[in-house]
Amino acid sequence: MSQLLPDVVASSPLTSLIGVGLAGILVWHLIPRASAYTRLVVQIIFFGVMTAILLNGKIAPNSFEGYGTDDARSLNVILAKSLWWLHLSWALIGFVRIYLVLEGRPREARLLQDIVVGLVYLCVALSVLAFVFGVPIGTLVATSGVVAIVLGLALQNTLGDVFSGIALTIGRPYSLGDWIALGDGIEGRVIASTWRSTHILTGANNIAILPNSLLAKLALTNVSQPDETHLVTMTFRVAPTKMPSIVEDVMCTVLAGCNTILREPPPLVALKGVDATALEIELQFRVTSSSVRIRARNEVIDLFYRHCKSAGLLLAMPPAVTAVVAALPSEEAAKPPEVTPLDLIRAIPIFTSLTPQEQESLADAAVTREFQKGDVIVQEGQTLPSLMMIRAGIVVMREEGRELKRLSPGDYFGETGLLAGMEEAFTLEALTRVTVYDIGQPAFEPLFAARPALAEEIAAHLSRHTGHLPEHALPHERERRTLRMLKAMRMIFGR
Template sequence: MSPADFTYYWWIGVGALAAGLAVFFIRKSAAGPEVRQSLRFPSWCVAAAAALALADWLLSDFAPPSLFRHASSASLALALGRLFVLAFFDAGIANRLGLAAERIFRDILQGVVYAAVTLLALSWAGVQVTSLLVTSALFTAIIGLALQDTLGNIVAGLTLQVQQPFEVGDWIQLDDGRRAGEVMEINWRAVKIFTLDCEQVTIPNGLLAKSQIVTYTKPTAVARQTVFVQAPYGVPPERARAAILEALRDTPEVLTDPPPVVATFDFLENATVRYAIRYFISNFARRELIASLVRDRAWYALDRAMIETPMPLSGVEFRRPRSPEAAARQAAAEAEKLLSAVPLLACLSESERMHAARGMLRRRYASGETIVRQGEPGEDLFILEDGAVRIEVDGLEVGDMRAPDCFGEMALMTGEPRSATIRAIGEVTARTIHRDVFCDLLRANPGLSEAFSRALAERLEARRAGLEAARAAAAPSLRMQEKSSQLLAQIKRLFALN
């Protein structure tokens, strides 16, 4: 065997072995259907190189000189070049080195590898590569002029990758203010974003390079949002702002740090004041749903504070005003009917119920809103007129309550802090009675105190039984969690894990 033959077969053998090891490494490090599909091309190239090497050994006397050797060497070089790119990006080598693994870099590196293999194959075939590159300058200029937009997008894409104003997963918006979406892909020609309308928008890199880009999720995922509401001129701004801020305390997905603020934004011509609710979120993809929830909470807060939301005037309506006395009598009759259905207040006479009804206030709450909080002081009794609420003690759900039941009696009668947290299940309408009303009733009829004490004792015993049952139901899961934590600590100590 001549030295040239030995060098050739050594190259084929070592190259095939290296390709096999690379395939094994990639399949082990990046298992998945896309990776397996990407391995088909280099696998076929290795198989073709082996077949061509075998043909060179058997049929070299019947073929042009070096035909099989050049073809097999080029096939093996293509396979190794493709496997190098797959191992570098898909097998995680780039991530371990802290390098970007965007698609544009993959495509450029793959193109460089293929170009190098092509030039190497032409050199093996006897083509003067240097002369070819020099004489093709005119052809290159023509191609450059024809593809100047494409080349501009490629250069802009490289610039975006170097500067990295955004990454895949960020939310961006161009300066036109119309297109905002999550970045799904950054390639050599364009950036693809996915909007909240479930539309995929492809933006050329050249356009991005010329536009002002707003990135909502950098440098952190925290983004400020603004919602506007209006209130009448006659309502003091401090009162309106306090009512809205109170409603935002437990709004889901609204961050408490930084805290939300309510600012007096503008004075409008229709005798209203516009307020700006500024709050922060960390899940920008749900910004519209969170904004809707903030508007709902603001509406219910203003309604409970008896602040009427101004309506736009588009016409003139003539109607006979209703007598305030008649409206008050009807409201008192409805409240007295509700009080007669509450077991806790069964000891009240009809006149006492009418006295309590005249001091009642109606309040409405949004779904999931906290009505009272455990540990806070309370001076109101809440009577459910419509809807249901959930009872939580120390974060544990102990039951629910439906109209026409009541809650808040212990804090009202004993002065103790609230013993439970009450949250609305769906929309809830409740009536409240202040402690001053009960003070008048007890002073007028001291015997009511004994009746109230018996009723409170019965309700307290029922609540205690419900709490014990809820804690007993939750005990197995709590014990399982505690046991799991203990075993985890033992495993970490045994194997010296941090």
């Protein structure tokens, strides 16, 4: 190309320069905006060719030669120089955008890009006015300064938002996608950042639009940094009927059985204080993100109630309630409620259709069994011919060695093997010392003999809540699964 260039330039350097410049504009627009690298390379090539034509044609783009506009050559010079300055601005802008991409800047850095691009275009425009048209820049800048003061006073609030947005972008207190909490109570995820405002998607699924000037003045907590994990603190009160060390062990079991909290860093139990009315406990744990807080709180409250009932702990009265000292529960006089097999049977969904007499007959057949920590209750692929309801402790559900879920007091397992002869899909292992109530198949035979329709009700429930049937499964698929379950139950119980 360097050998052909002198011949082309020698014929008509201005015409060649204009042709290359217009061709560069056409090619630049044909390249997709997503191909930033290709655009930059092509722009550098065209800019280099135009610069070489200028140097070979002894045309100085940074000096005004005093020509008029009544000459055809003068018009060509003006157009050629203007195209060169335009391609220079595009090359600089390409370098800026590539630099921001290579630096891994977040999407809100687009504001910084706009500022740099605007400055480049402003400098190029002033250069064109000075070196192409001979406009006195000093006078123009002085005049524009007066206009800028007037506009600044008229657009004071808008400019405040703009400069606050620039400060927030450069300071980077948050990025797009971060969850932030503001001093005025608003919290949510940042979904957009513009020149004037920042858009926050709140937990109520609303978009809060905050002016950048207001956001810059508020106290801001970035919950997503250094990572998305979030600390949750919950306070509970139990009656002082057992030693604090025993209560602490129960609370550790509560946290160990929770499926929605993080294991690392490990959750903590803090005993805050004790008096004649209550032992105050604080549970501290982390969740994967702020959006999981409500689900984690609900699970911890549920497990707190279950384990307190299982361990015989009584809930304390609220601090605002005035209690008679003589009536306060003590370690010697307290009579905690006992969790019986009947209580657990009444809480199991598949037995809600049983009559009280039928539930009592199952409870009478329950046998208490103990498992030590680390004992495997049932292996994946085995059939468990009895229903086991957890009275105390935690059971881990594993699949191919990977932990899936933890079961706590009140949970149950083995119903598919007991009622339908199905193999267990998971391995169940005792995480702590576990006490279960075990009900075998003989206890169910008189129930199905006296009421055959009961088998259909239980089969329908099992088909909906066990296995891997998709939620969007068609009604006939669920019906086929129910029939298969019912057939297996009739084979087992001879009905």
